[in-house]
Amino acid sequence: MGMQRENLLMLRKLAVVTAAMFAFGYALVPIYRTICEMTGINILALGEKLIVGQSTATPANTQVDTSRLITIEFDANARGPWDFKPGQRSVQVHPGEVTTVMYEFQNIQNRRMSAQAIPSYAPQQASAHFNKLECFCFSQYTLEPGEKKSWPVVFIVDPKLSKDVKTITLSYTFFEVGGKTPPAPIASAVGLVAAGLGS
Incomplete structure (x- = not known):
């Protein structure tokens, strides 16, 4: 009898x-909203205002340099x-502007392949100022025979x-990973001797 009473008390x-x-879990959202509004970290409240329609204008990106264009x-x-x-040969952008372009790939072989791309830039000094937020070159991809992808x-x-710098060239070299990739062209020994460099 005493054990049943203890169990009932524990259950209560x-x-x-x-x-x-x-x-407490239910109250966390209003508590968080109040703290955000009091401290000026108004991210949640700002998002709700945009949804309700009180302010539909997005703030201008002050990082964009509209005074110049780069090809x-x-x-x-x-x-x-x-x-x-x-997907396109060139675009003109303002420095600081977020831009998206697509690259198209098709495996025209009759076998599965894994491949990856390596980027390069011209002029070389542009590489430190060309910031990729998303790029297929970050990963390896496996494609089935005939499969097409856009990245x-x-x-x-x-x-x-x-x-x-008025023009930047972004170049990708796409190569098979772990496959029989043709070697890069090199100068032949005969060509070097003919040029007087082989001795």
Whole structure:
């Protein structure tokens, strides 16, 4: 009889603790909103205002340098039997502006392949100011025979880029990982001897 009473008392205590935990979890959102508004960290409240429609204008990106345009040219090199090309050959961007371009790839072989791309830049000084936010070059991909893919490159050109640079070329070399990739062309020994460099 005493054991049943203790069990019933424990069950009541657990029910009170459970109800208190639920109430605390339910109250967290208004508490968080109040703290955000009091401290000026108004992210949650700002998001709700935008949803309600009190303010639909997004703040201007002050990082964009609208006083100049830079031409970004896109190049694609495939080291192997597949199709690889940019969706467009060039775009003009303001430094600081977020831009997205697509690259298209197709495995035209009759076998599965894994591949990866390596980027390069011209002029070389642009590489430190060309910031990729998203790029297919960050990963390796496996494609089935005949499979087509389109991959985005999302980038920002740093406004600190020298004003002398008017054009940047972004070039990708796409190569098979762990496959029989054709070797890069090299000067032949005969050509070197003919040029007087082989001795």
